[in-house]
Amino acid sequence: MGDAARTRLIAFECATGVVAALAMAAAVAFTSATPNPAYVLAFGALVVVAEHRPAALASTGTISPSLMIVMASITFFDGDSAVVGAGAVGAFGGIYLDQIRRRRYSGVLFNAGQYALAAQAAALALSLLGGPQPTWGIRTTAAAMVATLAYSVVNVAFVVPQVSLCERTRARVVWAEMRPAVPSYLAFGLLGLLLGALCKELGLAAVILLAVPMAIGRSTFASFLRLREAHEAAIRLFGQVIEAKDPYTAGHTERVAKYSQYIAEELEMPPSRYERLRHSALMHDVGKLAVPNRLLNKPGRLTEEEFAIVRRHNDVCINILGRVDFMREMAVTASDRHGRFERDAGRPRHELVLEAHIVAVADAFDAMTSTRSYRQALDQDVAFEELRRNAGTQFDPECVEALVAAIERRGERYGLGHELDAHRFAVTPPVTGVGSAGLGDFSPTADSP
Amino acid sequence: MNGAALTARSALLVGVGLVAGGTGVWAATAAGWRGVALWAVTVVLAASLAAPMPVWWGGSVPLGYALAIAMAVILDPWAYALACATAVLLTLLASGSQLRVDDTARVAWRRSVALAAGGVGAFGASEAPWAVSGGVLAEALLAGAVLLVTDLLLTRVLGGEESRLQVRPSAPVYLTLLCGAALIAVAYDQQSAWMAAIATLPLLLTRFSFQRQTGAHVTLQQTVRALGIVPELAGLAPLGHSERTAVYAGELAACLRLGREARDRIVIAARLHHLGAVSTDPEGATAQVGPMEPAAMARHGAAVLREAGFPTDVADLVEEARAGTLDGEAASLEAAVVRLASAFDELVGEDPGRADQALAIIAAHPRDAHSRRAVAALLELAANRPELVTDAVAAGSQFTEAASGLDLESLVTTPSGGELLSFTRRRA
Numbered sequence: 045m046g047d048a049a050r051t052r053l054i055a056f057e058c059a060t061g062v063v064a065a066l067a068m069a070a071a072v073a074f075t076s077a078t079p080n081p082a083y084v085l086a087f088g089a090l091v092v093v094a095e096h097r098p099a100a101l102a103s104t105g106t107i108s109p110s111l112m113i114v115m116a117s118i119t120f121f122d123g124d125s126a127v128v129g130a131g132a133v134g135a136f137g138g139i140y141l142d143q144i145r146r147r148r149y150s151g152v153l154f155n156a157g158q159y160a161l162a163a164q165a166a167a168l169a170l171s172l173l174g175g176p177q178p179t180w181g182i183r184t185t186a187a188a189m190v191a192t193l194a195y196s197v198v199n200v201a202f203v204v205p206q207v208s209l210c211e212r213t214r215a216r217v218v219w220a221e222m223r224p225a226v227p228s229y230l231a232f233g234l235l236g237l238l239l240g241a242l243c244k245e246l247g248l249a250a251v252i253l254l255a256v257p258m259a260i261g262r263s264t265f266a267s268f269l270r271l272r273e274a275h276e277a278a279i280r281l282f283g284q285v286i287e288a289k290d291p292y293t294a295g296h297t298e299r300v301a302k303y304s305q306y307i308a309e310e311l312e313m314p315p316s317r318y319e320r321l322r323h324s325a326l327m328h329d330v331g332k333l334a335v336p337n338r339l340l341n342k343p344g345r346l347t348e349e350e351f352a353i354v355r356r357h358n359d360v361c362i363n364i365l366g367r368v369d370f371m372r373e374m375a376v377t378a379s380d381r382h383g384r385f386e387r388d389a390g391r392p393r394h395e396l397v398l399e400a401h402i403v404a405v406a407d408a409f410d411a412m413t414s415t416r417s418y419r420q421a422l423d424q425d426v427a428f429e430e431l432r433r434n435a436g437t438q439f440d441p442e443c444v445e446a447l448v449a450a451i452e453r454r455g456e457r458y459g460l461g462h463e464l465d466a467h468r469f470a471v472t473p474p475v476t477g478v479g480s481a482g483l484g485d486f487s488p489t490a491d492s493p
Numbered sequence: 494m495n496g497a498a499l500t501a502r503s504a505l506l507v508g509v510g511l512v513a514g515g516t517g518v519w520a521a522t523a524a525g526w527r528g529v530a531l532w533a534v535t536v537v538l539a540a541s542l543a544a545p546m547p548v549w550w551g552g553s554v555p556l557g558y559a560l561a562i563a564m565a566v567i568l569d570p571w572a573y574a575l576a577c578a579t580a581v582l583l584t585l586l587a588s589g590s591q592l593r594v595d596d597t598a599r600v601a602w603r604r605s606v607a608l609a610a611g612g613v614g615a616f617g618a619s620e621a622p623w624a625v626s627g628g629v630l631a632e633a634l635l636a637g638a639v640l641l642v643t644d645l646l647l648t649r650v651l652g653g654e655e656s657r658l659q660v661r662p663s664a665p666v667y668l669t670l671l672c673g674a675a676l677i678a679v680a681y682d683q684q685s686a687w688m689a690a691i692a693t694l695p696l697l698l699t700r701f702s703f704q705r706q707t708g709a710h711v712t713l714q715q716t717v718r719a720l721g722i723v724p725e726l727a728g729l730a731p732l733g734h735s736e737r738t739a740v741y742a743g744e745l746a747a748c749l750r751l752g753r754e755a756r757d758r759i760v761i762a763a764r765l766h767h768l769g770a771v772s773t774d775p776e777g778a779t780a781q782v783g784p785m786e787p788a789a790m791a792r793h794g795a796a797v798l799r800e801a802g803f804p805t806d807v808a809d810l811v812e813e814a815r816a817g818t819l820d821g822e823a824a825s826l827e828a829a830v831v832r833l834a835s836a837f838d839e840l841v842g843e844d845p846g847r848a849d850q851a852l853a854i855i856a857a858h859p860r861d862a863h864s865r866r867a868v869a870a871l872l873e874l875a876a877n878r879p880e881l882v883t884d885a886v887a888a889g890s891q892f893t894e895a896a897s898g899l900d901l902e903s904l905v906t907t908p909s910g911g912e913l914l915s916f917t918r919r920r921a
Contacts, residue, residue: 181687231694238680238691245683246630253630253679254695256672260665261699264706267549270804271709277802278716284801285723285771333726361726364895368722370715 053209057154060202064135064157067164071127079121079129087117088136090251091159095137099262107225107232109258110137111195114163115236118170118191120243126167134163158202166195166233185234192233196226283326290332290340296410301325303406303447306454310446313398320373321399327374328403330365331358401440405431405447408439413459424451424459509586513539516579530686534564535576539583542604546670546700547707549662550753554644554670559696561608562637562674563689565615566629567681573615577608599651607644614639633678637671662753669699714761721764722892729770732896733889734838738816739763740885741834741871744878746827748870755827761807762831766816769794787817822861829863833871843889845882848875 072078090113098106114134121129138156173187200222208215235254242250283297290296304325308318332340335357339350346354365371412427422430428448435441451458513536520528542557557580565573581604585597615636645667648658673696680692721735742763746756769790795812799805813824814831817839823829833855840851852875855868874881 181685185687185691231698234691235694238684238688241684241688242676242679246679249630250679253672253676257669257676257695257699260669261695261702264665264699264702268702268706268709271706271713273802274804275709275713275716277798278713278720281720281768281797281801281803282716282723284797288771289727333723334728360896363897364722364726364732364892365719367891367895368715368719370712371719 049209049212053206054150056206056209057150057157060161060206061150061153061157064131064160067161068128068131068135071131071164075124075128077124079125079132083120084117084129084132086248087113087120087133091133091136092139095140097259097262099258099265107228108137109232110159111192111229112232112236112239112254114159114195115166115188115192115233116240116243118163118167119237119240123171126171127164130163130167131160134159134161154202154206158199158206161202162195162198165198166191169194188234188237189230191237192230195233196229279323279326282330286327286329286332289335289337290329296414297326297329299410299414300328300403300406303409304402306450307402307406307443307446310450311402311442317399321402324374324399325403325406327371328407330371330374331361334358334361334364398440401443405439405443409447409458413462421460424457424462427459505586509583512586513583531568531572531576534560535579536583538564538576539580539587542580543584543588544700546666547703548658548666549703549706549710550659550757552648552658552663554641554658554663554666555604556670556696556700558607558611558640558644559670559674559677559693562611562615562633562640562671563677563681565611565636565640566619566633566678570612570616573612574609577605577612581605581608602651603644603647606647607640610643611636611640629678629682630675633675634671637674641667641671659753666703669696673699717761717764720768724767724770725892727771730767731842732893733843733886733891734835735764735767736892737838737841737885737889738766738831738834740888741837741881742830744874744881745830745834745867745870748874749826749830749866751827751830758807758810759827759830762810762814762827763816763834765794765798765807765811766791766814766831766835767794768797768811787815790817791815819855819858819860819864823863823867826863826866829861829867830870833864833867837871838885841882841886843886843893845886848882 091110094110094113095108098108114130114137117133118126118130135156137159138152138154140152140155143151143155170187170191173190174183200219204215204218204222207213207218211218239250239254242253286297287294301322304321305318308321313321335354339346339354342350365374409427409431412422412430413424415421431439431444431447435444516535517529517532520532522528524531538557538560540557541560542555544556545553546556547553561577564576568576581601584604585601588597588600615632617639618632618635645658645660645663673693676692676695677689681689718736718739721739722732724730725732725734739760743756743760746759751759767790769792791812791814795808798808798811810825810827810831813828814835815821815828816832816835819832819836823832837851837855840854841847852872856872858868860868
């Protein structure tokens with residue numbers, strides 16, 4: 045980080061601390077009641093513990109349960125002392141061991157300041173809306189949601205510029221990363237307010253009732269993330285094995301996954317389906333595993349007989365793997381892609397069919413724009429033209445246009461002269477006409493021997 | 494589902510709807526808004542009893558137990574009994590056509606007895622001479638403990654291998670339900686029904702985590718199963734070998750009373766023990782590679798798994814197991830189980846008639862302490878479960894059927910011919 049950027053960051057962090065201190069002083073001056081210091085300390089200690097136990101989210105990033113404790117303190121210190129009490133409890137959020145160990149004192153000041161300000165904003169919002177009622181009803185819950193929202197707005201308003209200065213990324217990117225956590229803020233906020241109300245009656249025993257399920261949920265979710273990682277590793281391994289089988293198509297599966305993602309984004313496919321699409325794309329050549337190497341790497345086109353062997357081995361391979369539940373979906377994509385778009389015309393366009401069509405287009409595009417043992421790569425425009433020529437028969441026209449639009453908008457260039465993983469072949473592949481896709485490459489044509 | 498089953502199911506659902514609606518109207522006329530509230534809670538209880546809280550490694554506990562515990566503390570005993578009986582009836586009717594008869598009976602017994610135990614627990618905590626004096630919180634914890642412990646015991650008493658719960662993996666689920674129930678009861682008692690609804694949030698969030706975890710576990714198992722077939726597709730091992738080895742290894746681990754975690758690891762390692770025979774190096778497929786020693790294959794397999802980011806304990810076990818030979822000491826009991834399972838299948842293959850001969854060969858093989866335990870377990874299994882080998886062969890045969898006469902082993906052309914490595918041929 046350059047000196048100027050570093051100075052700006054430290055200045056921003058210190059300024060946040062100063063603003064928080066001023067706000068705190070104002071709150072003390074305007075309110076007569078002071079919160080019980082013993083409870084401030086107890087809630088503060090819980091905030092420190094919570095800060096060191098962030099919960100992982102399914103998307104990137106984590107959420108700190110300290111929000112829950114801060115909200116609990118607001119209900120607990122209701123009335124005049126809530127703003128001062130919550131602000132003081134929030135300030136404990138600055139105590140983060142890692143930062144103190146690294147002597148990032150301005151960072152400590154910043155966190156203490158922004159948490160205190162967010163807590164005060166929430167307490168102020170709740171008291172302006174009438175504060176917690178003796179019996180919680182819909183009105184208090186609505187007020188609690190507004191208070192949580194106030195907390196979130198202040199938190200985001202300070203954290204986004206700070207992270208953006210610290211990591212030198214655009215504020216929009218930081219916000220995009222934080223956004224998925226916002227619904228969790230609301231859940232945590234409501235739970236916090238409930239916790240505060242219960243603490244009044246039961247003391248800290250209420251904390252245990254809430255902390256135990258939350259801690260179990262957190263560790264279970266972490267275990268889920270580890271399992272998902274192991275699953276990703278298994279899928280990656282599949283991809284590696286497929287690529288090792290046919291070294292001349294190195295990087296092919298990853299590129300097909302990338303182009304499939306381009307098409308999916310262009311078609312505005314719901315992100316919940318991205319993962320399966322990616323797995324389908326990585327697995328689309330799974331049938332190759334049982335195809336003899338001598339045919340897979342044969343220079344020139346295949347004979348009718350050889351092509352029949354390739355198809356048979358490919359189909360058997362997909363058939364075998366299809367016996368495993370998880371692979372069944374992938375197998376549909378792998379085998380369907382060899383079918384033509386027109387064949388599916390009457391069929392309902394359910395998820396797997398769309399995924400198969402996306403992968404088919406991505407696969408054909410990559411096959412045409414990379415050099416294979418029997419021909420040189422084609423130019424990108426020639427590949428686009430060929431895709432468009434077969435749109436409506438072999439390929440889904442929407443998927444074709446989505447891929448063309450996505451690549452042109454990004455200004456990317458593939459094909460002859462722009463290949464990512466070029467191979468040196470023992471016999472230089474000839475320059476030939478068009479002809480598309482994966483196992484389709486093996487397809488004998490009228491001019492083949 | 495065929496037409497008749499669909500009609501039966503629709504008729505059942507309509508019946509459930511009519512029963513639910515009828516009792517609702519009755520509740521409204523007989524007891525006013527309190528009756529309606531009780532009826533609404535009963536319907537929610539029925540729905541949540543049908544919602545499973547999955548337990549890691551199989552089985553589940555009904556989410557509705559948490560609500561039932563809170564109701565046991567809040568309601569008077571008769572209202573609680575009425576609500577529970579109606580809810581259990583509703584869930585049984587709704588799931589009637591999905592379950593087999595003996596499963597339905599088990600589910601009915603499990604829920605009814607556990608809910609009754611919870612009611613007794615709550616009554617004992619508040620009314621009996623030895624009543625606790627800690628208010629709603631203490632009552633809820635006591636009633637909850639009675640209900641949940643009864644449920645855990647019932648899963649063992651009632652039988653049914655799939656529903657039998659192990660104490661350790663199910664403890665987090667039970668603990669979550671207990672805390673969630675106490676939170677709901679206290680929130681209702683101190684605040685309002687509205688707050689009690691918010692108090693269900695931690696329970697629902699945790700259930701979401703449990704569901705994701707269980708789902709990911711199932712998906713991982715299946716991908717590993719598919720990955721185990723890869724060496725077979727390349728002709729490096731006979732089709733079905735990985736599947737059969739996994740069956741033997743899983744049964745051996747259970748026979749040796751190893752924990753579920755170890756059992757899980759053993760089955761994954763058993764499926765992937767031949768992975769090292771497959772080249773993942775893009776230049777390797779055409780390189781000159783000679784026949785691979787078991788130790789080298791295990792090392793390569795483990796390295797590949799580690800590099801891909803697979804859990805290290807599985808990779809370590811694949812390396813330790815050195816499947817493909819019974820020579821040398823087994824590094825651990827888990828390793829002994831994996832390699833014994835693999836060796837046994839190499840000897841038996843798809844012919845259950847070879848099992849006795851295979852056992853004789855294995856029993857005569859010199860070995861260390863770990864292997865001795867594993868072999869003793871195999872002999873015990875063979876004596877007590879004669880159908881084990883046929884079961885394993887059946888599990889593997891689905892893949893050989895799918896290959897329909899194609900000889901994948903012909904892909905392995907020569908030891909150095911580029912189609913990779915030769916499978917350790919049968920020694921029998």
